[in-house]
Amino acid sequence: MSTPNKFSAQLTEDGKLRHLLRLEGLSREFITHLLDRAESYQRPAGDTPARDTILQGHTVANLFFEPSTRTRASFELAAKRLSADVLNLDVNMSSRIKGESLLDTIYTLQAMQVDIFVVRDASAGIPDFISSNVQSQVSVLNAGESDVAHPTQGLLDLLTIRQNKQTLDGLTVTIIGDIAHSRVARSVSRGLTIMGDNEIRLVAPQGLTPDMGNYPGAQFTHDINAAIEGADVVMALRIQRERIKEKSSLMTNHEYLQYFGLTEERIALAKPDAIIMHPGPMNRDVEIAGAVADGPQSVITQQVRNGLAIRMAVLAAVMESR
């Protein structure tokens, strides 16, 4: 992941989006274009959702090797509203029973003229591996890859911040939680670095300190209060209870909230107009107090709404690269 060539593998020679594997390698202009396009697909709540026929006659396969309600539903509805045929494959329950290799599954679906693979997997490198093996008319979208990348999440976070702050430059963004295992933190952090001169502050409990090589330009601290002070954006990450237990076995949910959770007292340290974000699904009253999640500064629902629009924009963009 260190050469520009590797990064640009997701773009065609004339700069169109063939795959979306990560935000690294995308330009500020290109991301701006994706965010604008996503906004063009948004409608007020209660209106009929935006539709487009750009994927009519084309097939999107959701290959989710990790369970996910919201991301799968978001991609499925995005594809359907662009008029695609959608194939949902729960690969755990069928071919993996028979020991079929991943690549044979991909070749099989490709032979059925699947145009776009939406892939979520707990192992690192799977989206890259697939994208480097498909035919030239096929696109791969990373829908969550181990602790490495979750680019559509990063884009929806950028869109949400832009809609609330009217800029993606000069902001102070604080991200709190299990940074060490978070594809969400990595993608949004990378996106913020591309989009402008932003101050990114990362906070994690003792045992969950990240490899800062994955966060160029960001700062790390264990002091949550200092990290929130004066922030424009405060994002809590989902905590994996398994990992809390393992790493700091004495911390209960209540203690986690007390020491690392977003409480009302704590967000009062941020700027008065700071927004509160969470990628979902939330553990209420663990990493975020229920009152904060539902409070006036929370933009969590807006993140979900933007997620669908971003996925429509990305699906449309890869279709246009053909």
Added chain:
Amino acid sequence: MSTPNKFSAQLTEDGKLRHLLRLEGLSREFITHLLDRAESYQRPAGDTPARDTILQGHTVANLFFEPSTRTRASFELAAKRLSADVLNLDVNMSSRIKGESLLDTIYTLQAMQVDIFVVRDASAGIPDFISSNVQSQVSVLNAGESDVAHPTQGLLDLLTIRQNKQTLDGLTVTIIGDIAHSRVARSVSRGLTIMGDNEIRLVAPQGLTPDMGNYPGAQFTHDINAAIEGADVVMALRIQRERIKEKSSLMTNHEYLQYFGLTEERIALAKPDAIIMHPGPMNRDVEIAGAVADGPQSVITQQVRNGLAIRMAVLAAVMESR
């Protein structure tokens, strides 16, 4: 569930159907309108099914927390034949793994512009809980709620009776089985009380006596033969083997059929033109003899057919309430 206000929560101020949570609170005229509309969606077997574009561009999410082939398939096909996009969510296998709260799941899907939630759950109160938390353009349909309500089943039973008896007034209807745990019995019983002056006779084995407060206007007996005598409609309920075992541990399937099952001898006690109903799925030769299920008085298949038409009518009705 005792005040008219509570009952009317499913209607808009101008009397349109916003949610369908139970039959209580619906007027005779309104139910008649739903049955008529359902009939307008029926076509002879072999003809192409009726279609409508009323849900075009809209999204229906099936949230089934209890497994169900027939009810889920019925709602799914009803929605597709009205041109909706359909999202099937098996919540056990995805978000509940991650401990996401029910309400967060609903808010998430609502932010994706899901218009109608079809909800089935083994706990009482879930459809009401959801309906009181969604935005004003979103509707909730109860597809089976614990032992409390199953309103589309009640409506399809009413339609089936009306088609065969040409009236929903002045009938004697006998319902046999595990009345104490039956959302089906409660919904059809309530519907019959709304629609006319009907005699409703409930029969259950010793250990399964219902709380008659849930069955206003109905009579209860343990004497199955007396209850069937002279009936216009005889409905057997599905028996949950677990419950038979627990309550009356000595009764085998054969004994259940003998003492509480619909046998040919027993249905001869009803009126000669009585119809035989069962909500399905059947335990053949337990609560109903195979020969009765397949016999000339059985309208069980017609119930299934009517179920799809009723679900189309209800989906169309809530869409028009917006």
Added chain:
Amino acid sequence: MSTPNKFSAQLTEDGKLRHLLRLEGLSREFITHLLDRAESYQRPAGDTPARDTILQGHTVANLFFEPSTRTRASFELAAKRLSADVLNLDVNMSSRIKGESLLDTIYTLQAMQVDIFVVRDASAGIPDFISSNVQSQVSVLNAGESDVAHPTQGLLDLLTIRQNKQTLDGLTVTIIGDIAHSRVARSVSRGLTIMGDNEIRLVAPQGLTPDMGNYPGAQFTHDINAAIEGADVVMALRIQRERIKEKSSLMTNHEYLQYFGLTEERIALAKPDAIIMHPGPMNRDVEIAGAVADGPQSVITQQVRNGLAIRMAVLAAVMESR
């Protein structure tokens, strides 16, 4: 399965395809017509897939009692590209929990106006049983039946051979593997016998000798090298590891490849322009060497592509028989 009447049950009186249960009983002309029709649905890779509206307004139910990624996906996409509504039913997880009988499930779905049942089951006789119980406007397609039949697989194999050899007559076809338990071998073997005067050579390990009564006109040997010599077509079957273990407990994967696998050395015994087939999913380096599967003579991907076209042709044909 011995009388012409039984065989012709899948055809209407005027010779149209009502059900597809097996290839026995289909004429050379009829199969040729299906292969031609399938080819009419093929498009070059990268083009938009062929679409048709012949199933518009109709409903296809996939009843898969055995897990399958590729066959289910193939039927699902075939149906969608013909504009059908598709219902996927994983029967293990819902109605079978409640002990609903198979026939009641079918009657239920039929009452919902399902037009075509695509059935896959590990038990012999299920597709026949269903087809003899449905209404006259309903069709049943066998998508894999125990070790008995897999007719769409047989048809796609015939199409693949015809596309490569420009004939289905006078060919030498070698099939290697667990012939005794292979519905694939039985269907393609039957198809080759119908289509022309072909030499069919079957090869299996010691414990997996087939009942040759199921393979009229074919020859059997344990000598794999002799069987491959001079062949036009060499097909490896998927080996079920469970069965190898049971029958010849000392054979490792590596030994299986050595004694019964398609290696590069071994396929050099066939004609220079021989094609290599496998129904998938493959156990690479067990029944087929990876280099052979990916080599220039392999037509395995073409088989998958043809599978989708064949399923479209069969779905369209049964719809036209109505």
